[in-house]
Amino acid sequence: MFITDSIFYVGVNDHQVDLFEGQYDVPNGMAYNSYVIMDEKIAVMDTVDIHFTEEWMGNVAKVLDGRKPDYLVVQHMEPDHAANICNFMKAYPETTVVANAKTFGMMANFFPEMDLKDQKLEVKNGGTLELGKHVLNFVFAPMVHWPEVMVTYESTEKVLFSADGFGKFGALDVEEDWDCEARRYYIGIVGKYGAPVQTLLKKAAALDIQIICPLHGPVLTENLGHYIEKYDIWSSYKVESEGVVIAYASVYGNTKKAAEILAQKLEEKGCPKVSLFDLARCDMAEAVEDSFRYGKLVLASLTYNGEAFPFMRTFVEELVERNYQNRTIGIIENGSWAPMAGKVIRAKFEKSKDITWLENSCTIMSAVKEENLQQLDAMAEELCK
Ligand code: FEO
Numbered sequence: 001m002f003i004t005d006s007i008f009y010v011g012v013n014d015h016q017v018d019l020f021e022g023q024y025d026v027p028n029g030m031a032y033n034s035y036v037i038m039d040e041k042i043a044v045m046d047t048v049d050i051h052f053t054e055e056w057m058g059n060v061a062k063v064l065d066g067r068k069p070d071y072l073v074v075q076h077m078e079p080d081h082a083a084n085i086c087n088f089m090k091a092y093p094e095t096t097v098v099a100n101a102k103t104f105g106m107m108a109n110f111f112p113e114m115d116l117k118d119q120k121l122e123v124k125n126g127g128t129l130e131l132g133k134h135v136l137n138f139v140f141a142p143m144v145h146w147p148e149v150m151v152t153y154e155s156t157e158k159v160l161f162s163a164d165g166f167g168k169f170g171a172l173d174v175e176e177d178w179d180c181e182a183r184r185y186y187i188g189i190v191g192k193y194g195a196p197v198q199t200l201l202k203k204a205a206a207l208d209i210q211i212i213c214p215l216h217g218p219v220l221t222e223n224l225g226h227y228i229e230k231y232d233i234w235s236s237y238k239v240e241s242e243g244v245v246i247a248y249a250s251v252y253g254n255t256k257k258a259a260e261i262l263a264q265k266l267e268e269k270g271c272p273k274v275s276l277f278d279l280a281r282c283d284m285a286e287a288v289e290d291s292f293r294y295g296k297l298v299l300a301s302l303t304y305n306g307e308a309f310p311f312m313r314t315f316v317e318e319l320v321e322r323n324y325q326n327r328t329i330g331i332i333e334n335g336s337w338a339p340m341a342g343k344v345i346r347a348k349f350e351k352s353k354d355i356t357w358l359e360n361s362c363t364i365m366s367a368v369k370e371e372n373l374q375q376l377d378a379m380a381e382e383l384c385k
Helices: 050-064 085-091 101-110 178-205 224-235 254-268 284-293 310-321 341-348 370-383
Strands: 007-009 012-014 030-032 035-037 043-045 071-073 096-099 120-122 128-130 135-140 150-154 159-161 211-213 241-249 274-278 294-304 327-334 355-357 362-364
Touching (some): 050 085, 071 085, 096 101, 101 120, 178 224, 178 284, 241 254, 254 294, 254 362, 254 370, 284 294, 294 310, 310 341, 327 341, 327 370, 362 370
Parallel strands (some): 043 071, 096 120, 159 211, 294 327
Antiparallel strands (some): 035 043, 135 150, 150 159
């Protein structure tokens, strides 16, 4: 597949993966992208996941058409991209591996049996590599998503090889909306690292970028401002859309009932979007995604062993560790003798920045009663203000 006359796509689609990175459901599979730049010197940009060695090597060989690669550029050492470095070097032993010092350190840990001898080109932040007409400019992007990550700007054709940045879940042979699965991917995988992403976006703003070639998801060639704007919103923890997420953990249906009543009240009041999640049964990554997308969140949990219910604990942990901030949170708690889920949930957000707690909350003793309906009414009123 041509990206330009001299830049080729050699990546693969993975429809076998059950959980990407060991935890994310990917109903439409995953793409591991890799590219070849053909010039006087030939550069291969990253490798792919270990389960696709043969297919990827076949794709590369087809583009090379009998020529030998001069460089293998390694932008990121996570094995979904770097697993085939050693296999590649066995097939093309004269190639020079291009990476930064941190990457070479990680490479030695992942491939203790591989000896690159003098076939290493260590690049610095801001360093360049001329391939002929093409010039690779290396820009370090630590923590987007690992500390060794760098992106590469090819300044002749104005192509940004963006590593995990601007990636999404989903294989490339399935058509789907970019925003939705790119957001779930970003919030889940890179969400914690908003500040480093902001730093990278500032560096990228100084470049004339015509094409973005990420390591996952489609190559982006049009309307780049849209994708960059989304990344700016997500990485600065701004509210993307108006709406309320209600996430509940319920055992016998009483807490669930309260969550559903609140959802109905919000809809009746014309709330632009109400997103309801049963934390024990939903894709939690979607609940996390929506919590970062919308500005308001209601957490509804029964009390369990003096704590919130386990699925609620996990959910709150997922939010807090991703630097959840700048949002309004409301509480619905339930307990048959000592309801205290609300208190423990509030404490979990103690170090989170710019959290506004809803003044109204709802405390249920076992089952929803008239006084609870009034509390839910007051919550709905306040959430719609
Ligand atoms: Fe797609 Fe951080 O690896």
